[in-house]
Structures are given as C-alpha cells and as structure tokens.
Amino acid sequence: MKTTKINIDSLIRPTIKALKPYSSARDEFQGVSDPMVFLDANENPFYNGVNRYPDPKQRTVKSMLSEIKGIPVENILLGNGSDEVLDLIFRVFCEPNQDNILILPPTYGMYEVLANLNAVEIKKIQLTDDFQPDVEGILSQVDENSKLLFLCSPNNPTGNSFAQKSIAELVSNFNGIVVIDEAYIDFSNQISWSTRLEDFPNLIVTQTLSKAYGMAGIRLGICYASTQIINVLNAIKPPYNVNELTQQRAIEQLSSMEVTANQIKTILEERKKLISEVKTMDYVLKIYPSDANFILIKVDDANKRYDQLIEKGIVVRNRTKQLGCDNCLRLTVGTPEENEILIKTLLLISES
Secondary structure: OOOOOOOHHHHOOHHHHOOOOOOOHHHOOOOOOOOOOOOOOOOOOOOOOOOOOOOOOOHHHHHHHHHHHOOOHHHEEEEEOHHHHHHHHHHHHOOOOOOEEEEOOOOOOHHHHHHHHOOOEEEEOOOOOOOOOOHHHHHHOOOOOEEEEEEEOOOOOOOOOOOHHHHHHHHHHOOOEEEEEOOOHHHOOOOOHHHHOOOOOOEEEEEEOOOOOOOHHHOEEEEEOOHHHHHHHHHHOOOOOOOHHHHHHHHHHHOOHHHHHHHHHHHHHHHHHHHHHHOOOOOEEEEOOOOOOEEEEEEOOHHHHHHHHHHOOOOOEEOOOOOOOOOEEEEEOOOHHHHHHHHHHHHHHHHO
C-alpha cells in the first residue's frame, strides 16, 4: 500500500492561514485566584446559572471525553452539532468556486448541502452493490483540487460499516483530508479510526452525543484530529459555539456511562429482534446488515408502505429516492414498547 506524505499546511486556504482569530474575554487571561471577579465581558452580574458566557474551550467536557476515549484533549474540538464541525472543515480546506469534495452515495445528505453552501464542487462515486467504497473508482476521480473525502462508517442510511482495508487504502492514498463520520460507531464492534490519528495526519474523525448517548436535543458534535488541524479549526470557530446548558448536560451524561452502556445493549438486542420479525414479512424483500441503531429494508413499494405506516401513526424514513436505495425504508430501533408497536403494525399492513 502506497502511503503519501501530505503537507497539511498546503491544504489550508491562504485566507484562513492569514486570519487573526477572535479573542474572547475568557481567552485573554489565566486564573490566578479563586474566585475570580469577572468584569470583562459586559455580562449581567446577577447569578442565575447562565448569566456568564460559557467556557469557550469546553475544558471539562473535553477532559471527560479524553478519559473515556483515550484521546488527548489537544486532539478534540467540540461543535454545535456535527454539522457545525463539518462546516468548519469546509471553510478551512475548500476554496469556494475552485475546490471539490468526494462523497459516496447513498450517504448522509449534509455533506452535499454544506458543499453547495460553501460553493464547492461535488464528485459522487456510488457505493458498490453491497454498499462498500469503490476504492479504485474513488481515487480515479481525484484531481489537484480535491480537498475532502467523506466516509460515513457505519453508513447512513445503509447501516453497514466500510471494510477497514478499504478505508486504510483511501486514507493512505488520498492527497487531501479524509473525514470519517462515525456518528453510529458506538453501536458497532469496529474500532474507531480516532485511534489512528498518529498514523494518518490527514485524518479527521467526527462523532456525536446525539445517537448512543441520547443527547440529540443538546446538539454537541465531536471532532478528533491532529493538533495542527484542531488548532486551525479552533481559530475560525465562533468563540462561544457550545452553550452553557449543552456543556452542563454533556457533563451529566458523560458521568453516567453505565446508563449509556445499558441503553446501547438494549438497542442492540432490540435491533436483533426487529430484524428477526421483519424478515418474515412477505413484502420485505431484503434487510441490509447494520452496525447502527437502525435497519434499512427493501420492500415491494416503499411509498405505499411509508404512507400506510404514517396512517397508523408511525414515522419511518423513506429513502427510495437515494442512489442504490430504490424502495428502501429506514427503521430506527426504538424502545421495546415502540418496536412492538412497529412490528404489530408492519404485520397488520402486510395483511391489508
């Protein structure tokens, strides 16, 4: 396998390298006493829990994640959801109206949205029939303006993980930044690519508290990368991008890892049960392998089955318009009670 040495600095947009970061009030000093008297940021001085600006560096949350994941704090960036993290990556590395990115449909739709928002060309290389990266096809589409390659593994909406060998070959041979989106990694037996940051300086791994940690409502995205990449992302992020309430709830949740582990265990058990029940239904033509908290199923008529479920008060995701997902529905694994309702309803519409 050929490994290409990459100069990360050469990939960063010149305007970003020349940028002087905004310095917030809380970035300009180091505490010398406790308590400190804060008269620097024009805040309302009367305490109510959120009258002060939040920690712009999210030190406590990062420290907890560092301990849980075994990754140094300096290799962690937090964002207002993973979408903000992804947008920052576009802004650092992609010159508008000049550069391009590579995505592998069917995949997470925000990559394309953010590319359009940042005026970046999109090259699409469809996954193979078994939803794996076409390594040769991907690398053949790379040119001097290819800056980002997005790999979603486990993939959304298909649910499967990409072969480790294929990912390694792409990270080793792509002359830009490879972003591995691991939003669903906690439901998988695969080892996170965040453990390989020292091996691949062009690697960025994104995760989230929205899925396995049950914190979708607080919008906290996580980015793991080299200190060089993290430093430049920090330089352009809004100074207080992660609010105080989000940080507080994240700290509470990260202090209860046993609860999270038990919920993941239940979801995986329910996923197995759901697959077992769904595969007996005559209108279900295929169930795709899943390393996520959902399953993708191919049915006889996705639009019809989706509408039938809606009429019964059940909302799933109709993915039939995505490449390679003709007549496919994506079913999220719910609570045992919700899954029981779903199974009974699927059986009912099977008979109608």
